[in-house]
Amino acid sequence: MGLDEALLEAPAPDPDEGAEAGAPPVTVRFYSWSPDTLSLGYFQRLVDVPPAAAFLGIEAPGVGPDTPLPSVVVRRLTGGGAIHHQGELTFSITTSLEHPLYRGHVEGSYERVHAAIASALAEAGVMSSPRAERTPASEAEGTGMCFHHSSPVDLIWNERKGVGSAQRRKGGRVLHHGSIKLSTTELETGVATVAGFASPGALAPLLRAAFERHFDVRLEPSVPTAAELEHAKAREAFFGSDEFLRRR
Amino acid sequence: MRPDDRKYTKAHEWVLLDGDVALFGITDFAVEELCNGNEGDLVYCDLPEEGRTLEAGETFGEIESVKAVADLNAPIGGVVLETNEAIEEHLEILSTDPFKKGWMVKIKPNNKNLDGLLTAGEYEAYVAEKAH
Numbered sequence: 001m002g003l004d005e006a007l008l009e010a011p012a013p014d015p016d017e018g019a020e021a022g023a024p025p026v027t028v029r030f031y032s033w034s035p036d037t038l039s040l041g042y043f044q045r046l047v048d049v050p051p052a053a054a055f056l057g058i059e060a061p062g063v064g065p066d067t068p069l070p071s072v073v074v075r076r077l078t079g080g081g082a083i084h085h086q087g088e089l090t091f092s093i094t095t096s097l098e099h100p101l102y103r104g105h106v107e108g109s110y111e112r113v114h115a116a117i118a119s120a121l122a123e124a125g126v127m128s129s130p131r132a133e134r135t136p137a138s139e140a141e142g143t144g145m146c147f148h149h150s151s152p153v154d155l156i157w158n159e160r161k162g163v164g165s166a167q168r169r170k171g172g173r174v175l176h177h178g179s180i181k182l183s184t185t186e187l188e189t190g191v192a193t194v195a196g197f198a199s200p201g202a203l204a205p206l207l208r209a210a211f212e213r214h215f216d217v218r219l220e221p222s223v224p225t226a227a228e229l230e231h232a233k234a235r236e237a238f239f240g241s242d243e244f245l246r247r248r
Numbered sequence: 249m250r251p252d253d254r255k256y257t258k259a260h261e262w263v264l265l266d267g268d269v270a271l272f273g274i275t276d277f278a279v280e281e282l283c284n285g286n287e288g289d290l291v292y293c294d295l296p297e298e299g300r301t302l303e304a305g306e307t308f309g310e311i312e313s314v315k316a317v318a319d320l321n322a323p324i325g326g327v328v329l330e331t332n333e334a335i336e337e338h339l340e341i342l343s344t345d346p347f348k349k350g351w352m353v354k355i356k357p358n359n360k361n362l363d364g365l366l367t368a369g370e371y372e373a374y375v376a377e378k379a380h
Binding site for chain 1: 258259280281282283284291292294307310312313314315316317318319321378379
């Protein structure tokens with residue numbers, strides 16, 4: 001999460017130092033989580049996410065001795081609902097809000113990103129489509145989980161939500177988080193999954209190729225800069241700290 | 249045409265000087281980017297505590313729509329005197345009246361110089377360019 005924050009807060013490329021003219025650069029990260037982690041949406045209250053409340057020993061509706069617990073709880077920079085990161089491919093996209101992908105209203109940017117994801121999923125044999133006005137079978141009240149609540153632009157298949165997504169817009173830049181499940185989790189029952197991949201990382205090449213096609217970019221393999229790593233290290237503990245988790 | 253009694257930022261905030269105080273808010277363009285016409289899409293707005301000192305450009309709050317969290321940035325510096333509590337209960341105000349009832353923060357400015365900000369006309373031209 002600290003690395004995603006570093007990418008979100010990265011300074012704009014300097015044209016005087018050789019930055020290319022044209023569309024701003026796009027950075028895509030693919031990752032999975034170890035150990036399994038529950039991430040809260042930026043504005044979520046702990047009492048609205050029973051497993052997070054139970055993890056911190058807070059009395060809340062639905063919290064009891066049998067409440068399943070994740071290994072770790074963090075709060076994300078992005079909004080939306082909680083996600084149990086287990087058996088999942090997570091990706092982040094960071095770029096300028098001036099990039100054509102993110103210019104205009106938020107809903108339109110989701111439509112463009114989700115069109116790319118749907119294209120990748122189709123190659124994996126999964127036929128997804130925007131929810132529109134349908135009510136997926138994965139909807140569930142009171143869990144606080146992202147995959148149990150959907151909006152019209154969310155991708156669904158088998159009548160269930162299959163891609164969790166949220167954005168943070170800051171200083172003219174955007175951080176876009178996405179999650180795709182290879183299996184359901186104890187906290188995310190009844191959601192859509194992608195079968196047939198040995199590991200979350202095996203799905204990444206399909207997404208990368210689809211992003212390149214749809215975003216009209218070429219994604220070069222890269223590693224974080226020293227400054228980005230330093231930022232991530234400095235913020236490593238913050239996102240799971242009591243101070244940040246109990247902020248709401 | 250947006251109100252010409254105030255100045256604007258490229259991040260779509262506005263500031264209105266009124267005697268010894270200044271009001272901050274966000275423009276209809278900012279709301280439209282977050283909601284695309286669905287005023288119910290705004291779900292949360294976090295505003296600063298009274299007494300907090302803000303620097304120009306500093307993040308003074310955050311607003312969440314169904315699919316995005318966006319920072320709110322102070323057009324000028326000063327000390328927070330009051331926040332508009334009505335917004336937190338009725339976020340639709342930001343859609344229906346962003347320039348009057350939708351004010352967010354009242355501050356005592358430490359500098360009333362708004363020269364670095366956009367006039368209404370300049371802001372109109374800026375958002376018109378973004379729309380293309």
